[in-house]
Amino acid sequence: MLDRNYSRASAHYRSLALASQTESANPHALVAMLYDELLLCIDVLTLRAGKVSALGDDEQAHRVRSIILALRAGLDFEQGSDLAHRLDGLYDALASEFEEQLASPDPLRFGELRAGVQSLASAWSAIADR
Numbered sequence: 001m002l003d004r005n006y007s008r009a010s011a012h013y014r015s016l017a018l019a020s021q022t023e024s025a026n027p028h029a030l031v032a033m034l035y036d037e038l039l040l041c042i043d044v045l046t047l048r049a050g051k052v053s054a055l056g057d058d059e060q061a062h063r064v065r066s067i068i069l070a071l072r073a074g075l076d077f078e079q080g081s082d083l084a085h086r087l088d089g090l091y092d093a094l095a096s097e098f099e100e101q102l103a104s105p106d107p108l109r110f111g112e113l114r115a116g117v118q119s120l121a122s123a124w125s126a127i128a129d130r
Contacts (some may be wrong), residue, residue, distance in 0.1 A: 015069040031074060035121035038067045042114045049105035056102045068095050090120075 075084040
C-alpha cells in the first residue's frame, strides 16, 4: 500500500504538470486534454459499472458532466457555425447516453461509449499536433 505522503506528493506533482501543460497549450491542445481526461473518467466508471446498480453520484460521473459542459462552452458558433452546431448536437447526444449509462451501468455499453469518445479524441489530438 502506498504511503499517504507519497500519494499527496504524487498528486501535487501531477497537478503542477497539468498546470504547466495548460498554460502553454493552444486551444486545440486544451480540447484534446479534455478528451484525454474524459477517457480516463470513462475507464474508471467502466471498472465500477459491474459492481454497483447506479453511478449517478460517483465523483467520476460529476467530472464527466463537467468536461462535457466545458467542451460545449468552448464552441464558437460565430466562427465555426456548422461544425460548432454539429459538435453541440454530438455533445448533447453524448451527455444523454452517458446519463443512461449512469442510471443502469453496463461495462460493455461503457466500452461502446468510450470507443466513440476515443474516435473524437483521436481527431482532436491530430488537430492539436499540427
